[in-house]
Amino acid sequence: xxxxxxxxxxxxDGPLALDVAVDPESVKIKKLVSPxxxxxxxxxxxxxxxxxxxxxxxxxxxxxxxxxxxMGAKCPAILTSRGDSAxxxxxxxxxxxxxxx
Numbered sequence: 001x002x003x004x005x006x007x008x009x010x011x012x013d014g015p016l017a018l019d020v021a022v023d024p025e026s027v028k029i030k031k032l033v034s035p036x037x038x039x040x041x042x043x044x045x046x047x048x049x050x051x052x053x054x055x056x057x058x059x060x061x062x063x064x065x066x067x068x069x070x071m072g073a074k075c076p077a078i079l080t081s082r083g084d085s086a087x088x089x090x091x092x093x094x095x096x097x098x099x100x101x
Contacts, residue, residue: 011035067091
């Protein structure tokens, strides 16, 4: 998408394995060269199933607070679960509002 000009104003790279996307030590060990490796601010998944696995693992196992939206429609769709925290739901609403601008 970055190559087609659909994403601008930031550094974009991928696909990257999760470890090298977020862990600087993994980047050093694997000797990967990337402008975002080890310090990704946003993770994009190829489909809803893989995104959901990551989301559930991060929120349930690591007690993370995340925001989730589904892209591809005319506007971003907020994607939360009934079991998500109020903070996760609020972050998802805020992210969708930012994307919609």
